[in-house]
Amino acid sequence: MRNLFPDSNAAWAALVIVLLPLLIIGAGELEERLRQRDSKFQATVSTIRIWVVPLLTLWILARALLDIDEGNFFLRVEASALVLAMAVTGLSAFRVVVERLADRPRRTGRRPIPRLLLALPRLLLILVALWLLIAGVWRVDLSAALTALGVTSLVISLALQDTLSGIASGFTLLADQPFAAGDWIESDEIEGRVIDVNWRATRVQDRNGDLVVIPNGQLATATITNFDRPTRLHRVMVPVQIERTATPTAAKEMLLDAARSTPGVVAEPAPYVWVTQIADPVVDYQAYMFIEDYTLAPRVKADFGSLVWYLSYRHDVPLPNPAQDLYLFDGAKTAIEARTTSADIRRCLVAAPLMAELDDDVLDQLASSASLTRFERGETIIVEGEQSDLLLLHEGRARLSVRQDGSDDLDVLDFDAGEVFGVMDEAPEMDGAALVVAMTDCDVVTIPPAAAGRVISEAPDLAAVLEQIAATRRRRIHRVLRHHERDAAAATETATEDGDDS
Known part of the structure; x- marks a missing residue:
């Protein structure tokens, strides 16, 4: 076995002659199987078969068999093409993985992964490919460039400190995850559903259907209310005034009937009613109901108010008269009556x-x-x-x-x-x-x-x-x-x- 390949070049030649056909045939078979299954990884395997394997073979032939120096211009061009082909292959595979992760909420019901986190590996892959091209293939000394880059970064940091602060706040939000895409939040009188969180800002769609862009630096220092966490259950409170002539028992029964009949109100936890103030000539009540979708809160309050108006007549529970009347109050006479x-x-x-x-x-x-x-x-x-x-x-x-x-x-x-x-x-x-x-x-x-x-x-x-x-x-x-x-x-x-x- 030791004398089988006395010349190392012969060993490399045999390896190329045997390995190259096997790789091409294997990649072709794998590509056909993926095509039959309608897999999105077919394009990645096709790039490996058409570009990566031939370019890798040419580089091995040039270095091992022909003993061409690394500084040769054409060899560097060929190595650059190989690095770019490998980078394109990696980006193609990563794109399929990102699409699957982005589609995970629809398939499994789990929370979506922020797009900023999904973009970081792609950025890292591009930086590694550039480093291999510049420092590995073309032998460019990056020490001076890094020094200049450090000084430039300092100047840019001072000039764009607000923007960089927003970027840092974006990473903080992604790490802490107080909300995710799809959550309904409220912050500084801005209320809406989170559409997307990127490296600079968070996009929210409000109840009017308008898109509100909130800088991450503002969100990082603001108080955020998340109506979808830890559960989607939310309590809705509606104040109601009823004439004092109605007994609290009758008034509570009327309000509870209205709450239980309101669409969107869940049965458990059950609605309840409190007496908050006994005044003249009305008594203040607060009706509490629970919903599982915060977006329904305004509609639930409106429907509840409509039902209270109708049920007040059926239960003989009078509501306050909104008319402005002037009464001459005689305390002694009223007490006697x-x-x-x-x-x-x-x-x-x-x-x-x-x-x-x-x-x-x-x-x-x-x-x-x-x-x-x-x-x-x-x-x-x-x-x-x-x-x-x-x-x-x-x-x-x-x-x-x-x-x-x-x-x-x-x-x-x-x-x-x-x-x-x-x-x-x-x-x-x-x-x-x-x-x-x-x-x-x-x-x-x-x-x-x-x-x-x-x-x-x-x-x-x-x-x-x-x-x-x-x-x-x-x-x-x-x-x-x-x-x-x-x-x-x-x-x-x-x-x-x-x-x-x-």
């Missing part, structure tokens, strides 16, 4: 079936001593042992429950308008307390014990009915407690058996 009178309470008593059959004198006595009170939904109206009044539910709905320590309330029965409740002197012995809670906004007539006792003594039929009602409710409470105790005992027994089995 707003006060509940005995006649109002008498009408409430007459509306109850249990009280409607009482004599007029008895009704007048009750009306003169009773009072009308409003309770909000969820508010406790009465707790056993804390109050001895007789209560009449005029409007709304309430629920009688038994509250026990360490467990949920036990629901006993519901009260509708016209029913009475209150004193339960013969309530059963139990751990906890019986209480009545408003299920909706309730208007309750409160009759003091003295007045109730006086009326009951004068109306024995009413006393018998009230006693029958109290007895029925006591039995109901007994039955609910027995069922609860039985269920608790069964649950304890089951848990004990499971523990023994384990």
Whole structure:
């Protein structure tokens, strides 16, 4: 084997004779396969087959076989062509890779890579090719050029410091990535979707469809709000004023219905409403809704406002009148008119079936001593042992429950308008307390014990009915407690058996 190629030139010749056909044939086959697959790398392989391989072969023949000096002009031209062909090949392959990376958001849904980062490898490849041509092929001493370049760079830096600052800020933004192309951002009263981030500026398309170019130096020192990160979920707040005559419960229900019916509002997290200020003659509310696309925020606010106008009539929740009227306010007269009178309470008593059959004198006595009170939904109206009044539910709905320590309330029965409740002197012995809670906004007539006792003594039929009602409710409470105790005992027994089995 040592004497197979006694002459090194023969070895190079054999290598060229064998390797060159193999490279050309292999590149041709690879190009055909890529063409059949419609691959974009076909152009890169074609450049290698047509230019890189022949030029590399000529350079090897000239240097190894013909022993031509490196300083030969024609050899330097041929080497320059080889370097340029290799650079074009690299740029062609890199262009395909960049196109795939740029198309990645559409294919995978991932965030796009900034174009400035994709341009850096291409710039580096061009600089390396130029260095090989100038310093490697043509043997040009770059030390003096680099020195001159350093002085020139200093002068240019002083003259273009604002521009260079923008470039540095662009690299800072790309490294920190507070936003990417496609994100909706706001900065210094500029709001829009990011179109592109380059080495000097960021281009944003605002809601008007106009293109706004923001220098990166300005963005680097500004406060940026990104509405797409960390999630696309965004809260929309809409202030609403409603007349004070509407109850907060009714107003909140109306606003929540409008929020849930607004297109673009998500179900989870659910909308909610706060009372922010109680003024005269309006109450200020704030409705909060959540959307998954910030671009819909103006439309959601507009649609919500339209629905509030329509629903205010359906829910009988009046909105403020925008007309400018002049009122002469009489505080004393207004207070007297707003006060509940005995006649109002008498009408409430007459509306109850249990009280409607009482004599007029008895009704007048009750009306003169009773009072009308409003309770909000969820508010406790009465707790056993804390109050001895007789209560009449005029409007709304309430629920009688038994509250026990360490467990949920036990629901006993519901009260509708016209029913009475209150004193339960013969309530059963139990751990906890019986209480009545408003299920909706309730208007309750409160009759003091003295007045109730006086009326009951004068109306024995009413006393018998009230006693029958109290007895029925006591039995109901007994039955609910027995069922609860039985269920608790069964649950304890089951848990004990499971523990023994384990």
